[in-house]
Amino acid sequence: MRDVERKKNQLYLVVCILTFLSTSRLVCGSPPVIHDLLLTVSVDENTETLTTIETFSVSDPDGDSVSCNLAGGLALFNLNSASAPSYAIKVLSNSAGFNYDSTPSYTLSVTCTDTNGESMSASLQTNQAPTITDPPSAVQISENTVALTSLYTLTVTDPENDAMYCNLTHVNPDSTSFAMWIAVSTDYSFYLLAGQNLDYGTIPMYTLRFACSDSWGTSTSTLIVEITPNKYPVFSNLPGTATRSASTTIIGTSIFTVTATDLDNSALTYSIEASDPSTSIFQINSVTGVVTNTQHLKYVLVSVYYLTIKVTDGKDSTNGTLTISLTNVNTAPTIQNLDSSISVLETTASGSAIYTLDIVDPNAGDNVTTSYSVSPADKSSLFSFDSTTYKLSLSSTLDYETQSSFTIKFTVTDGKASSGPYTLTITVIDENEACSFDRSTYFTSAYEASSGLGPMDPAFIVSDPDNGDTYTLSIQASASGSSDYFKIDSSSGIITFAVDYDVDLGAYPSNATLIVICTDHGLAKGTATVSVSIYDANDNAPNFAQTGYIIYSSQYTAPGDVIGTMNATDIDSGDNDKITYTWTAQTGGSTYYQLTANGRISVVKDLSDLSYGQSYRFLVQAVDHGNPALTGTTTVDIIYREATTTTTTATTTTTKAPTFFDYPANIAMVVLMCLMGLALLLLLAYCLFKYCKTPGDCNMNCCKTPTKRSVAPTKPNTKKTPFDFWNETNDTNFKSKPFSGKPYTSETSIPMPSPAQ
Template sequence: MWDVEGKKTRMSVTVFVLTFFSTTQLICGSPPDIQDLNFTVSVDENTETLTTIETFSVSDPDGDSVSCNLAGGGTLFNLYSASATSYAINVLSNSAGFNYDFTASYALSVNCTDINGESTSASIQVDINPDQAPTITHPPSAVKVSENTVALTSLYNLTVTDPEDDPMYCNLTNVNPSSNSFAMWIATSSVYRFYLLGSQRLDYSTVPLYTLRFACSDSWGTSTSTLIVEITPNMYPVFSNLPGTATFSASSTGVGTSIFNVTATDVDSSTLTYSIEASNPSSSIFQINSVTGVVTNTQHLKYVLNSVYYLTIKVTDGKGSTNGTLTIILTNVNTAPTIQNLDNSISVLETTASGSAIYTLVIVEPNAYDTVTTSYSITPADKSSLFSFDPTTLKLSVNGTLDYETQSSFTIKFTVTDGKASSGPYTLTITIKDENEACFFDRTKYFTSTYEASAGMGSMDPGFIVSDHDNGDTYTLSIQYSASVFSNYFKIDSASGIITFAVDYNVDQGAYPSSGNLNVICTDTGNAMGTATVSVSIYDTNDNAPEFPQIAYVLYPSQYLNPSDVILYLAATDKDSGDNAKITYTWTAQMGGSTYYQLSATGRVYIARDLSDLSYGQTYQFVVQAIDHGSPALTGTTTIDIIYRQSITTTTTPNTTTVTTTTTTKAPTFLDYPANIAMVVLMCLMALALLSFLAYYLYKYCKKPGGCKIKSWKTPMNKSVSPTKPNPTKTSFDFWNETSDSNFKSKPFSGKRNSNETKIPMPAPVL
């Protein structure tokens, strides 16, 4: 019944049984014969694939052909036909492996049948032999090892075999107590060795016995065993000839002499090492050969100071050591010189003069024939030059300038020697005593300057830098006042050093000096003083304007003057000095006239062109300025009135007698000057005296012959008259050379023109 598309379907099958009948002739024969077959076979667990475990042969009495097969054992075995009558039973596959623990034997059956159907059977039992672990041959129960045993020493050789010759290996599995001092290495294919490593040293006093557990394994099993390692204690070396004594003459025993040969023995070590552990008294003049034990001296014994030395000699085998004493007795020993008056301390003033002796050593040398040499060192070393020592007089002296503030103490160490032995160092401590030292300036002379000013002003800072070697000392500054008046004009701030005027200082016209020197003093708290010079320069301040001698000028040039003739020299003054007193002149024409008259920068008023174009009485006024060269420039002012007047000269020559009559231009009177009129007004109190003087002057003048004779003529004031110019020789005019008289035709205002004329003098210019 099937379930087809969810429907139940029944199918009926009719089975037909057919019976065939045949007629067979029965023949009788013999079965095959199995020969040489062992009924029990042993096989090792590790038998390899295709290994033959049994062979047998088969025959048939009837001569029929025979075939055999193997039953049982699963897929582990197969039957191999070597020939028609010979068979072998092989291990077909051991991939799963025989395992004695699960199956100890297998039952196999061999069946052989001839062609007539006759058969013979035989049974075989295959026993599985279990695999065996490696065999450790006679492991030792214990070995003894000295605690002196060195690294990589072989402790024991172990023989290990494997019954099946399987690959195997052995190793240490445990060391008790735990230690890294042991190892197990293979020597040959079947020999393993135990070694002592160098990572740890054996110590009987700490661990006297170790238990080494080890295992040897192949792929089928493991064998274990134990090795006991007993540590034997080290036996210390023993001296053969110590304690011992050696005697030598110090004066004749040279360096490298064999003093003593130390010997020792050790029962468990042939390698011994010698050394000198100590010397009493302490000394390095003896040494010992570490291998041979020979003691020698490192220097000639004439240099030693002690007659007996006790040397502690040590011998060691690397594990333990033994000490012994060697006594060295010296005769004829040298005695070192000594300084009897040290160690000591002294005090020295910082003002002690260089070259002064401050200490004398007392040296004792027992051996009169020895020469003593003294050496010394000074601390601090960089100040060592401050002292000197005379080896002949044994005197220590100051060799420079001591300074308490820089270094307040010194230590000098002395050592004395006679060439063979030395003593020291001996110490001399020197303490420097402080004394008050004067303050001092960083320079001996300073320079400063300022401009003239009133008292308390004119601040000057020379930049004083004042020092004092005395720590914490202070100072004040002052000016050293003396007979020199210059120093009295100034005062100084005692703290800052700023210098100011003590008076209203003015250098104009030499009222006060423009330079001088001041002696400045610093005074410290101990009244010690230092001095310095200050060079002071005072510059003029442009505080004075130029001044003219007159507030106004009136000039009367005549027709006789030529271009370039100077009619006035202006001479303004300035109370300042230097550039501030230099003056430049300039003017401004109030009513023209610059064409005819000019003013040079140096104050020359001169004729610029011929005056004949002017009318007599023609007047020009100029405002003159005198400007100094200061900054800012200051100006002084005056006025100049220039009035052109006629000067007349008449000459008459009769036939019989030559008579010369000179007519002069009327001289200006005192009141013709506007400036004098102003002065009369201002000086009214002097009027009577002035009038008396004028009366007296007129009286004296009229007493002269012809003095009061006045000729008059009528000449129109505005009529142009061409003057007669006798000998009108002209010279060239050099404008720039003001001081050369050769540039002028004649000196103005000299009253002289030609030899045949007389001129009433004109008022002289105010210079």
């Protein structure tokens, strides 16, 4: 046997809860009753065979015969009925051995049935959890408790003397104010922890749930903790009354001693909660309850004071009333005609009296003095007060826009008592003042644009001394000749064009001066000058005078010679009218001629390999320097021709007027027409030949040999006239302009812009 582990290896025998078995027939009577069956038993895993582990007896209220049987236990247990109605539960066989590790418990069901089929079942358990001696239904603790306090000591036992432990499992409502631990030996105690703020009004009761456990099971129970409310302190001598002479009661005199009791024996604290009328001339000692005065009572003005005294035990408080009656009380001087209000024009002259005080003191012989304060304080210098005549006067003129109202508070005193402050409210009456600009001159600019566009914001800042006054903006029409060209938004001050503004060719000025007027609701006005600069917009492309130009070069033109200058015009101004020239060769020629950025056309290569009449066409672009840049275009035809005379000046290149055959297209056309004519002649000859070879009705044979005729020869012209292809006298085609039918009367001079120097 393993004695050390025997307790650890004990087996549970768990028997089911009492259950009435259902029957298939209705029987009148009572079921058997099982007596003295323990709920739990312990079985050591080394228990010997036929050891009795439990006995019980059975009776039947109806006297019926009863038989019992045992179920469960894997045939390890036996129900011995030899001594019925007493029965014994024994270990039948332990040959296989109990093993706690593999089977820690067994469930045995004992069922007893009488002859009527009525039955009763019972169960038992191998071991028991700790036993908790039921705590009282409730324990009480005062809500004033703040120290560590034991609430209840719990008695817990274990039938098997197993090791056990207890712990607090839950507090309802949830709280951390309670704890549970071993007080002495195995006794567990419940505690209220120190420093807890119990409040009967909020939570009057807590339920503490706890559990005690051994290695076999757990038992639970509850403890109710009732919070008892605090007991209010009670005054012993309030309401109460104290009487003193105001003229002789010096500062710090004990006027009354308040006393109170508390059933909880809590420390008491006294205080003055209120005074009617309100005053701070009385105080109370918070511990002793002694009421004293904080100043000589000759300064007071009231004969009766009602003090509300509060006493508290730290949790609850009680209020009581102390009445203090004073005799020989002084009467303070007063101002009879305040509080009041007056209105003063902001143009009222400095030194003017605006108000006179009416001061009364019932106590004859008192010396009355007056003090005053002005709000706002930084405006105090605007007023003065005569302490003899009691007149308030202006020391300076007022300004409604700076300060529209003042509050002056007066206090009068006879040296013992004072009254006030009394209030005089002064309202300043406004007079309209003109609006004004923050600057005398503004500057703004825009690009030329259409009417309604070109917004310009001079960033006007307009102020008006009259608080809350509004104003409108306008342009003075007669200020300048440019006034009609602009308009202004009366609220924002944004200036736009009133016309389609264009500075090109001087249509409108590039600079304008405007007078802008602000007008307030009272028609007072202020003015400012606005200098407007209008910049040219690049709205015009460069323009050539002709859609095409013809320039000639000749056998006399050498590389580097300037043969023409392009000259486009742009009516814009500034960078917008600066022009750069480029060209694109459309029919070649870029190896012979070039165009510079400033418009000069010059020869870059010897022209001797060209044929007379050969021409090249270029597309010329004139691009201005605006943003975005605009472009004008034209064409230039450069014709290489034989020159008889060439006159070149600084400004003009003059050549003979072009003839029909100066144009390559005309030459090509003539060649094509000649080829077509030759083809027609050949066709006609062929037709005649065919006709002559075939005799017809006319009996004409064109192929006959003609009759010889003698013709006298003429004398040939031996004088040869040299043929000049380019001489107009050799061809009647040159007697008129190509395709016009109009003869030339003289050579035509084509003016060209002078080359840039």
